Amino acid sequence: MKLLTAAQIREADAFTVQEQNISSLDLMERAAKAFTGWFENKFQPSEEAFIFCGPGNNGGDGLAVARLLHERKYKVQVFIVGDTAKASEDFKANMERLPDEVQPQKIEEEKDIPELPLIACVIDALFGTGLSRPLTGLYEELVEQLNSSGACITSIDMPSGLYTDSQTPEGSTIIQADNTVSFQLPKQAFFLPQHEEYVGEWHVVPIGLSEQFISGVDTDMFFTTRRDVQHLLKRRRKFSHKGNYGHALMLCGGYGKMGAAVLAARACLRSGVGLLTIQVPSAGYTVLQTAVPEAMTLTDPNRKHLSDLPEDIDKYDVIGMGPGIGTAPPTKTAIGQLLATSSHPLVIDADAINIIASSDRLKEQLPKNKVIFTPHPKEFERLVGKAKNDYERLQRLREFCQEHQCCVTLKGSHTAVGTPSGKVYFNTTGNSGMATGGTGDVLTGIITALVGQQYDLEEACILGVYVHGLAGDLALRTVGEIGMTASDLIDHLPKAFMCLQQPMS
Ligand SMILES: NC(=O)C1=CN([C@@H]2O[C@H](COP(=O)(O)OP(=O)(O)OC[C@H]3O[C@@H](n4cnc5c(N)ncnc54)[C@H](O)[C@@H]3O)[C@@H](O)[C@H]2O)[C@H](O)CC1
Numbered sequence: 441m442k443l444l445t446a447a448q449i450r451e452a453d454a455f456t457v458q459e460q461n462i463s464s465l466d467l468m469e470r471a472a473k474a475f476t477g478w479f480e481n482k483f484q485p486s487e488e489a490f491i492f493c494g495p496g497n498n499g500g501d502g503l504a505v506a507r508l509l510h511e512r513k514y515k516v517q518v519f520i521v522g523d524t525a526k527a528s529e530d531f532k533a534n535m536e537r538l539p540d541e542v543q544p545q546k547i548e549e550e551k552d553i554p555e556l557p558l559i560a561c562v563i564d565a566l567f568g569t570g571l572s573r574p575l576t577g578l579y580e581e582l583v584e585q586l587n588s589s590g591a592c593i594t595s596i597d598m599p600s601g602l603y604t605d606s607q608t609p610e611g612s613t614i615i616q617a618d619n620t621v622s623f624q625l626p627k628q629a630f631f632l633p634q635h636e637e638y639v640g641e642w643h644v645v646p647i648g649l650s651e652q653f654i655s656g657v658d659t660d661m662f663f664t665t666r667r668d669v670q671h672l673l674k675r676r677r678k679f680s681h682k683g684n685y686g687h688a689l690m691l692c693g694g695y696g697k698m699g700a701a702v703l704a705a706r707a708c709l710r711s712g713v714g715l716l717t718i719q720v721p722s723a724g725y726t727v728l729q730t731a732v733p734e735a736m737t738l739t740d741p742n743r744k745h746l747s748d749l750p751e752d753i754d755k756y757d758v759i760g761m762g763p764g765i766g767t768a769p770p771t772k773t774a775i776g777q778l779l780a781t782s783s784h785p786l787v788i789d790a791d792a793i794n795i796i797a798s799s800d801r802l803k804e805q806l807p808k809n810k811v812i813f814t815p816h817p818k819e820f821e822r823l824v825g826k827a828k829n830d831y832e833r834l835q836r837l838r839e840f841c842q843e844h845q846c847c848v849t850l851k852g853s854h855t856a857v858g859t860p861s862g863k864v865y866f867n868t869t870g871n872s873g874m875a876t877g878g879t880g881d882v883l884t885g886i887i888t889a890l891v892g893q894q895y896d897l898e899e900a901c902i903l904g905v906y907v908h909g910l911a912g913d914l915a916l917r918t919v920g921e922i923g924m925t926a927s928d929l930i931d932h933l934p935k936a937f938m939c940l941q942q943p944m945s
């Protein structure tokens with residue numbers, strides 16, 4: 441699904457009003473109803489709502505929500521900040537519609553900011569996608585007081601003070617929402633780790649924006665939904681055999697890190713690959729044969745680290761490498777040799793990334809349209825350099841992918857997949873239980889298996905990160921976040937793939 445900029449959202453708004461022959465006030469009413477529906481599920485009428493409205497349409501939403509909540513027997517108190525004479529037309533219309541029992545109070549100076557009860561339920565309708573500069577003056581003061589009040593804050597559409605699609609200037613004051621309920625589509629800012637404390641949990645409510653507009657609009661930012669990946673999933677044919685699903689080679693493991701090889705191999709096998717051969721340093725032979733009997737095991741001449749490539753390397757459909765291999769000089773030489781000679785698609789993780797990152801010569805040797813990197817943020821930084829903020833990091837991601845015509849899955853809470861054409865796809869599955877050693881090795885195994893099955897690089901990344909997170913979400917239901925291990929993800933991979941095979945209701 442597409443992610444739109446604030447300007448595109450405004451266009452979608454205008455297009456929808458025309459297409460559906462409704463007024464912008466009708467659209468605001470839809471938005472307010474959608475928000476109120478979410479709110480009713482979350483909070484009881486006994487919880488008094490303190491609604492803070494700015495002078496634009498976000499504030500207009502707040503006023504409409506106040507009316508709807510009042511009709512549903514919630515106690516509401518409305519506060520208005522800003523010059524109402526200059527307020528938007530739909531704001532003014534919703535002021536008119538407020539029932540007599542809901543009389544808004546104006547905040548014109550600091551002393552008008554109310555003292556909130558210890559446990560207060562705040563609705564933040566100060567600014568949404570129309571924010572065009574950092575908060576100052578009374579707005580800033582109010583937001584600071586709300587943030588330090590301990591209230592449970594729900595933001596309408598955007599946390600006030602946060603830019604929708606670009607870097608908010610350093611030091612700006614921004615609402616720290618517990619929940620953000622956004623209209624129709626999540627906003628780009630929600631996917632960036634640096635915004636976690638402002639956005640809180642985000643939720644999306646539909647408001648019927650024009651499908652025609654959204655499908656026609658040009659964007660290079662996407663988020664992946666179940667619908668998006670379901671149609672990527674290839675069917676297995678009735679008369680197929682293991683030769684139809686690819687023969688993967690994995691170069692993984694090192695002394696004390698054979699577990700990484702086991703995890704990557706087991707995940708690869710649980711992701712539909714036809715055949716898997718894994719090469720490990722010779723000390724790992726028994727471990728691999730015992731822990732992963734389905735894989736064929738080759739041993740490196742070196743006992744402790746990778747130092748050589750298999751002889752008949754051309755017969756494989758994909759090579760996955762990196763988990764547990766270390767950065768010993770013979771390992772670097774072997775990786776260099778592989779890059780110089782191989783015509784395979786390559787899935788490159790962990791120390792294989794670090795080895796390439798440390799050498800401009802190796803970076804230059806990267807074959808075009810053949811490589812997937814699966815770095816965590818630190819490995820990514822080694823590969824492309826330090827970024828000042830998440831937006832700069834995303835820009836580096838696009839540039840690197842375009843320069844080397846490769847895919848990169850930049851791992852995180854919303855893993856970002858960069859593609860050779862400069863697009864970015866944010867993943868939407870997964871949970872914090874997955875922040876534990878070995879889950880990256882599992883992802884390498886999954887993506888290697890998918891490339892082996894002839895998914896193109898972009899599809900393998902998007903589907904791979906989605907199913908990896910989905911396995912984590914399924915594991916969450918049985919083992920919870922704290923006790924989750926990488927092996928739990930592997931155990932839940934079959935269910936995750938089964939889930940994707942079910943038609944959506
Ligand atoms: N299509 C939709 O999703 C719909 C969204 N709705 C809601 O409308 C807002 C966007 O409304 P808009 O009037 O464009 O902007 P804001 O309310 O965010 O801002 C108002 C106004 O304030 C000025 N301004 C900007 N920054 C500052 C600042 N730092 N200090 C003071 N003033 C500032 C600027 O001139 C803005 O125009 C969207 O988020 C939704 O909540 C509709 O209700 C339904 C359709």
Ligand SMILES: [K+]
Pocket residue numbers: 498564565566567568595596597598599600
């Ligand atoms: K808001």
